[in-house]
Amino acid sequence: MPVANLPARAGGLHVLNAWGQGFAQWWLSGLRDAVPAGWRVWAEGETRPQVTLWRDGDGVTCRLKSGSGPAEIRIPVSHFNAGALEQWFTGQGVTREGTNVAPVISHELFFLRELSVPKAAIAALPKILEQDIVRRTPFQLSDIWHAATAVGEEAGGVVPMCHWIIRRDRVEAALSELGLTSGDVDCLAVAGADGEALPVITFRTVRDEDPAWALRAVRLLAAGALAAVLLGLTAFEWRQASVADALETALAEVRQSAQNGRDGMDPAARLFAMKAETGVLAVWDELSRILPDHTFLTETRIADGTVTLSGFSADAAGLVRIIDQSPLFSGATLTSAITPDANERKDRFSLAFKLRGARSARPAARSRTAP
Incomplete structure (x- = not known):
């Protein structure tokens, strides 16, 4: 600490101490006037x-x-x-x-x-x-x-x-x-x-100016503040426990609903069936491997084991044969006529095919690829 700062800090502490004493006297004076006379008699009953x-x-x-x-x-x-x-x-x-x-x-x-x-x-x-x-x-x-x-x-x-x-x-x-x-x-x-x-x-003005009733009042206020803090902590803990219990109940209900909504398959058969299904990522990976570079997609839809594709290609008619040769896909057919597009200078197509080993009634997954 720089020595030059000591006088300034000492002066600041002196001013703060004087302000604190003045505030304490003002507060005690107001408290004395607000307290009923009977209470003051009880509080001043003990002299120093x-x-x-x-x-x-x-x-x-x-x-x-x-x-x-x-x-x-x-x-x-x-x-x-x-x-x-x-x-x-x-x-x-x-x-x-x-x-x-x-x-x-x-x-x-x-x-x-x-x-x-x-x-x-x-x-x-x-x-x-x-x-x-x-x-x-x-x-x-x-x-x-x-x-x-x-x-x-x-x-x-x-x-x-x-x-x-x-x-x-x-x-x-x-x-x-x-x-x-x-x-x-x-x-x-x-x-x-x-x-x-x-x-x-x-000499000791602070201690001498604090009467016994003021000391009692400070102690009562301190005890009241402590009790309020403890009560607040207790209420907070009770509220948190209530929220935790509500969450546990909600989670139990969700688990029960999910259990009731499953089919009659045993867990091992269900896991095997889920593993056997072809996922969305596998479909995208296979399409990116087999489709030629002159072909790009504008829409892809996967629903109930069926994949529907729309897009542009320089050889739209040959896509049916390419898809049928994939070990993951089967039954590729055009769902609409092939039409030339002057802007893209390619053929617009729309076709559909099945996923091999796919189960029915699967949730739909749909994505779009901007031309």
């Missing part, structure tokens, strides 16, 4: 477990909120790391992949900005924030993490929000004190006025 953790003296306090109830543990700093955290998850009956991990960071490490965002612009808020950072702050997007949270009720179509900005090196330093890295956590939180942790910056 969340763990908040913070430094507490010489230990790290971990607090878990899940459907089975809250749980808390304090682990000494010297023993705390990602492995110890996963071990505690296992004891609480949850998994690391299915749990949001949010370390509590001090307010002092954040740069806060107050914003008033029109409700109609909420969907485009990420792009608005990026442009605001580039134009109105000294930060570079590659050096920070940022997000906005609502801090009040909507008033006059405007939502008051707080823009949280923090440098990545500060986050890494704070997490290193806990024995973690940014890859071990899902979001950053701060301590609220009531002492509860408030998530403010989410």
Whole structure:
């Protein structure tokens, strides 16, 4: 792969990923509005477990909120790391992949900005924030993490929000004190006025924005699609089996009809008789051998063991004798008068003869040869 194509392809994947996320959010929003309220209550009955953790003296306090109830543990700093955290998850009956991990960071490490965002612009808020950072702050997007949270009720179509900005090196330093890295956590939180942790910056936005009811809906749709495919395959196989049975029945009927239409000869006698008969190809081969070069045919008819010929010849009268001398033919006679043809400068003739050993009532075979 050419190195020069890598940036272009990476940009294309970024655009495709952004488009996919936007389409998913639009689809989920429409699905949420279309689903009855009772169904939404059932689907949202299961919330995603969340763990908040913070430094507490010489230990790290971990607090878990899940459907089975809250749980808390304090682990000494010297023993705390990602492995110890996963071990505690296992004891609480949850998994690391299915749990949001949010370390509590001090307010002092954040740069806060107050914003008033029109409700109609909420969907485009990420792009608005990026442009605001580039134009109105000294930060570079590659050096920070940022997000906005609502801090009040909507008033006059405007939502008051707080823009949280923090440098990545500060986050890494704070997490290193806990024995973690940014890859071990899902979001950053701060301590609220009531002492509860408030998530403010989410790293894994795709997983965090997919609620439990959306996951259930996707699973139900996947199961429905699988069931539809299996049902379609079953119907296709049943239809093919029905067609095959119909063909077998038709073939059996044809065989029976053919068997009933045969004469009373036994198979050996019938085969011998068919072998003894003179075929069309044998007739043509013999005629091409015995007829002189000055003779050509315009019509040939074979029916019930009789061959009828019509054509032009320089010696039409001598054809009767030539045909009678053949071991395959007998009884050659002219069926009409010989008439001269001025255009061809030959005699027009029509004669008939029998095939030696031919059976009667054979299907007719007719061919024409253009003059």
